[in-house]
Amino acid sequence: MIRVFRTTAVAFLFATSAALAQAPDLQIRLDAATFAYTLEESLVEVYVSFGAATLPFAEDSTGHVAALPVTVEVLPVATAAPEGVARVPVYAQDIVYRYVVGDPGALTTGQVFVEQVRAAVPPGEYELALTVTPAGASELQLRRDLTVPDYGGGQGSALSSVQLARAITRADDRDDPFFKSGLSVAPNPDGFYGEGIPVVSYYAEVYRPPASGDEYTLLTYLAESDQAGPLPGRQTRQTRAVRPVDVVAGRLDVGDVPSGIYYLRLVVLDAANEAVAEQTKRVYVVNPNVERPEAAVAVMDYEETLFAAMAEEELEETLATLEVIATPREQAQMRALTSNDDRRRFLAAFWRGRDLDVRPAVNDALRQFNERLALANDRYQEIGREGFQTERGRVYIKYGPPSEIDRRVFEANLYPHEVWVYENIPGEGRSLFVFADRFGSDTYELIHSDVTGETSMASWQESLRR
Secondary structure (H helix, E strand, O other), X not given: OOXXXXXXXXXXXXXXXXXXXXXXXXXXXXXXXXXXXXOOOEEEEEEEEXXXXXXXXXXXXXXXXXXXXXXXXXXXXXXXXXXXXXOOOOEEEEEEEEEEEOOHHHOOOOEEEEEEEEEEEOOEEEEEEEEEOOOOOOOEXXXXXXXXXXXOOOOOOEEOOOEEEEEEXXXXXXXXXXXEOOEEEEEOOOOEEEOOEOEEEEEEEEEOOOXXXXXXXXXXXXEEOOOOOOOOOOEEEEEEEOOOEEEEEEEEEOOOOOOEEXXXXXXXXXXXXXXXXXXXXXXXXXXXXOOOOHHHHXXXXXXXXXXXXXXXXXXXXXHHHHOOOXXXXXXXXXXXXXXXXXXXXXXXXXXXXXXXXXXXXXXXXXXXXXXXXXXXXXXXXXXXXXXXHOHHHHHHHHHOOOOEEEEEOOXXXXXOEEEEEEXXXXXXXXXEEEEEOOOOOOOOEEEEEOOOOOOOOOOHHHHOEO
């Protein structure tokens, strides 16, 4: 069964505006949730979405077909293992997803294909790895940390992960790939809501809820990223029946919530109103036409509102990404910041100074940076480093999508390498970047570029020879 979903249009701002020479910029989002299964194993659900318009379609007798070979692995984290010892997956599956459409040109950036994979694994710390090999292109890898709790052997109340969904409906079709607990839960790996998807649908399971007679209390609310309390009108307190496993399927309207990063929190309360179990899930709300309250707008400009709600961890993460495009002077200023207020003011000034858009509630420079950052983190991450921290990710964010990429991965006498060509970098003209994996570690270093200030090597062709 092929399902096409429409997501909020802004969620796919992350798709690049220019196609690469050898393959489209395949848009992939990865998420996961864990649930109780048996006494020895927990259930891991892996959610993947593919941007429909970014798939590599080829025409055959059945129509326009995109075939995506995918490998899903759950790998144990073994930081103490001897160097060179291979990690054996506790779960691995090879899948070929096949999508057929009549006219690929009719697909929009707001359409996605969504898939789900289920795996039973023992509790522990893992890495979830997704490898996609599009036809005629290099493989893409997405990785994320995965903690699998011991739901079966634990004592007291527990909450599963919170799964974000595009929609949840009653169902009795057990062949539905999204069927569970009498429901069809269509995943939303992107986590974007607002314009296009105004309601946050979510699914969770409460195990062994605290008994106070036959009922317990579940508190659910939406909070801004640096606020402990709920947004006004975005809190529910439910009295629910006590059962060994209580299935929670909820909805939260965010159609009039200002754009920003929020947290959906579920809290199980006992008879004394004390929290005995809780879970949090990050939610991105994109409502371009919803303004923040006048009191906030009166004292803050647009750039200030973007960072006003950020907690310290998010501020530091955001500043780290700016190292890619910041000037040496700005980098020194960032290192000297000592308070969250200073960090917020710096970020607002940083983007205000780069904004060439005359509209007061739009910062086109920031929008473009976020597009490139998201794609770099998806496509160019390497072991132990996020995409923006790698050389390819840095170059992509700083200079944008190349006009063409020449990938050479399996040539016998050459190290795996990529040559990126830019037709016109401002002030540089036609330029190239050469990245090579000279140590067989899937780490691509920049060995040569003819752009001023970048690494340059006169004999770079020779350095590619094994």
